[in-house]
Amino acid sequence: MGIVGKNSSIGKNIRQLRQKKGWSQGEAAKCLKISIPAFSKIESGITDINISRLNQIANLFEVSIFDIIAKEGISVNPGSATEVRVLKERLADQEDEIIKLQKKVIDLYEEIRSNNPS
Structure with missing residues (x-):
């Protein structure tokens, strides 16, 4: 599910966190x-990050997951209504993408099935 547009801000945030620590990509990896x-x-936004990897990165850089996924300029207190709203929006976007991909899989399966009848 690598959506560069959505993940580029996440990757940018990860890059900034890494640079604040003074680490190379090799050290972080x-x-x-x-x-x-x-x-x-991950930093370039090519790879989609699952929740466990996101949590691992947040722990590594000693920040919240929200600090990693927040778009530039958004600053909120952890647990605030704004944080919850933004996280729900991001989750809804990911769920929409999952639904689209599931539909593509079903369509491809049906296409293969119709081209290769048993």
Whole structure:
């Protein structure tokens, strides 16, 4: 589900957090037990991040998940109504994307099935 437009702000936030620590991509990747190219793809927004990886990154940089996924200029207190609203919006966007991808899978399955009748 790598949607560059949505994940580019997340990647940018991760890059900024890494740079604040003074770490290279290699150092951050080693701490996360992933390859440097995999970490680079996260920072560039190419790779979609699952919740467990997001939590791992937040713990590594000692920030909240919201600090990573918040768009630039949004600052809220953890647990505030604004944080909850923004997180719900992001979750709804991800759920919409999942539904679209599930539909594509079903359509492709039906296409393969109709082209290869048993």
